Amino acid sequence: MSERRSESGFPIKGVYTAADLPEGLDSRLGDPGEFPYTRGVYPTMYTSRPWTMRQYAGFGTATESNARYHQLLRAGTMGLSVAFDLPTQMGYDSDDPIAHGEVGKVGVAIDSIEDMRLLFDGIPLDKVSTSMTINAPGSVLLLLYQLVAEENGVPGTALNGTIQNDILKEYIARGTYIFPPKPSLRLVADTFAYCRAEVPRWNTISISGYHMAEAGATPAQEVAFTLANGVEYVRAALAAGLAVDDFAPRLSFFFVARTTLLEEVAKFRAARRIWARVMREEFGAKNPKSMMLRFHTQTAGVQLTAQQPEVNLVRVAVQGLGAVLGGTQSLHTNSFDEAIALPTEKAARLALRTQQVLAYETDLTATVDPFAGSYVVEAMTAEVESAADELMVRVFDHGSAVDAIEAGFQKREIEQSAYRIAQEIDSGERVVVGLNRFAVDEEEPYEPLRVDPTIEAAQAERLAKLRAGRDNAAVETALAELRGAATGDDNVLYPMRRALSARATVGEVCGTLREVWGIYRPSDRF
Numbered sequence: 001m002s003e004r005r006s007e008s009g010f011p012i013k014g015v016y017t018a019a020d021l022p023e024g025l026d027s028r029l030g031d032p033g034e035f036p037y038t039r040g041v042y043p044t045m046y047t048s049r050p051w052t053m054r055q056y057a058g059f060g061t062a063t064e065s066n067a068r069y070h071q072l073l074r075a076g077t078m079g080l081s082v083a084f085d086l087p088t089q090m091g092y093d094s095d096d097p098i099a100h101g102e103v104g105k106v107g108v109a110i111d112s113i114e115d116m117r118l119l120f121d122g123i124p125l126d127k128v129s130t131s132m133t134i135n136a137p138g139s140v141l142l143l144l145y146q147l148v149a150e151e152n153g154v155p156g157t158a159l160n161g162t163i164q165n166d167i168l169k170e171y172i173a174r175g176t177y178i179f180p181p182k183p184s185l186r187l188v189a190d191t192f193a194y195c196r197a198e199v200p201r202w203n204t205i206s207i208s209g210y211h212m213a214e215a216g217a218t219p220a221q222e223v224a225f226t227l228a229n230g231v232e233y234v235r236a237a238l239a240a241g242l243a244v245d246d247f248a249p250r251l252s253f254f255f256v257a258r259t260t261l262l263e264e265v266a267k268f269r270a271a272r273r274i275w276a277r278v279m280r281e282e283f284g285a286k287n288p289k290s291m292m293l294r295f296h297t298q299t300a301g302v303q304l305t306a307q308q309p310e311v312n313l314v315r316v317a318v319q320g321l322g323a324v325l326g327g328t329q330s331l332h333t334n335s336f337d338e339a340i341a342l343p344t345e346k347a348a349r350l351a352l353r354t355q356q357v358l359a360y361e362t363d364l365t366a367t368v369d370p371f372a373g374s375y376v377v378e379a380m381t382a383e384v385e386s387a388a389d390e391l392m393v394r395v396f397d398h399g400s401a402v403d404a405i406e407a408g409f410q411k412r413e414i415e416q417s418a419y420r421i422a423q424e425i426d427s428g429e430r431v432v433v434g435l436n437r438f439a440v441d442e443e444e445p446y447e448p449l450r451v452d453p454t455i456e457a458a459q460a461e462r463l464a465k466l467r468a469g470r471d472n473a474a475v476e477t478a479l480a481e482l483r484g485a486a487t488g489d490d491n492v493l494y495p496m497r498r499a500l501s502a503r504a505t506v507g508e509v510c511g512t513l514r515e516v517w518g519i520y521r522p523s524d525r526f
Contacts, residue, residue: 164206192237300319305432
């Protein structure tokens with residue numbers, strides 16, 4: 001019988017005993033809500049309130065997505081998570097030739113403040129928490145959100161939410177970057193400074209391992225490369241003149257939850273411990289909130305199958321369980337049909353109900369960190385921590401996370417892991433129920449959600465009306481101010497906000513920055 005190994009590569013024993021516990025366990029654990037936060041970032045965790053239940057949604061037009069958000073809120077979701085279409089993610093308007101065929105397909109199309117008004121029509125922005133999965137133009141979408149909130153009498157000081165704004169992982173695993181890394185990091189630092197002054201409750205970045213995991217990263221790689229990117233963002237903010245305890249409490253993270261439940265729980269606990277140590281020892285953080293690794297979790301889309309899609313309901317429940325046992329602050333559970341198409345309304349509701357069952361029908365919220373002291377989980381936590389520490393050293397041997405990205409280190413490591421996983425699935429060594437074992441001869445029919453193909457023309461018509469009805473001289477003046485700030489050292493978010501308020505489009509704002517900063521191509525050196 002071959003030796004069973006974890007996703008990160010260390011051997012899994014058939015039996016664990018007290019002899020497997022790491023040395024100095026008490027100091028490695030601490031109490032919940034205290035350094036090194038292994039047991040959770042808050043003393044009471046879910047015993048006083050459950051995690052925030054988010055559902056990632058957005059498709060077609062802003063009006064269609066708004067209807068889905070209202071449906072989710074009625075179903076009991078506690079926070080919204082916005083998916084944007086590919087043109088929006090890349091900073092192009094819906095009528096740009098490069099956007100043809102992609103408008104509204106994988107998320108909602110947002111071209112201007114008018115679309116943002118429709119997207120959040122009737123939603124109390126001072127009462128909901130909104131997460132926006134947007135990176136290169138993250139600051140643009142945040143400003144549109146703030147402007148719409150202010151139009152509805154909600155000041156920036158009352159807004160609560162997150163923009164992903166994690167550009168480094170785009171160069172490693174996802175690819176929706178616009179500018180070269182140096183100006184991209186400057187934009188991130190400008191966003192930190194702007195939000196500290198104008199939107200102080202906003203989480204300015206969600207440093208993401210999720211997309212690296214979806215590309216094939218192991219749990220140890222996911223932790224190491226994500227935290228290394230976090231170090232790079234901290235260094236960029238410090239270089240811009242910000243004090244660590246002024247911005248670090250608003251940093252947040254984003255991880256995947258796989259079906260390998262025990263190692264996933266260990267991964268989350270190890271990540272908290274490493275980050276707390278790095279922030280205190282390397283950056284001299286004094287504020288306890290600067291050392292807390294707060295994170296959102298999404299269940300693993302890459303592990304869903306188009307074959308026998310109902311089985312995904314079971315996978316998602318197990319993955320969600322791992323996230324909760326690992327101490328997540330918010331959770332999105334994937335819909336069972338996401339391997340086929342955008343989720344239907346019923347599938348999205350079932351995904352939310354999965355979280356509600358975990359929160360209200362189990363005893364998971366009765367106690368903090370129920371796996372603390374477990375022979376296997378404590379041993380695995382130490383294994384993941386050690387492996388991630390070693391990988392972080394290898395990243396920084398290149399000089400910085402950016403230097404390692406330039407050398408292709410993280411991408412190469414992830415690709416090797418992805419190739420190994422694919423080989424294991426193809427050979428049958430890694431069982432995927434319904435795919436390479438327990439398959440059926442004939443699948444039941446399924447009717448996916450379909451996006452209206454006329455959306456692109458409708459968005460183009462809206463843009464034409466917007467440009468014809470606005471004060472174009474005011475727009476040009478505001479864009480010129482943005483160009484000047486981008487050329488110099490001023491914070492670009494203030495002139496960007498004035499341009500968006502004058503009804504400049506997302507594409508026009510990003511295009512102005514492209515003129516100054518250029519665009520990044522993988523063959524470039526930076």
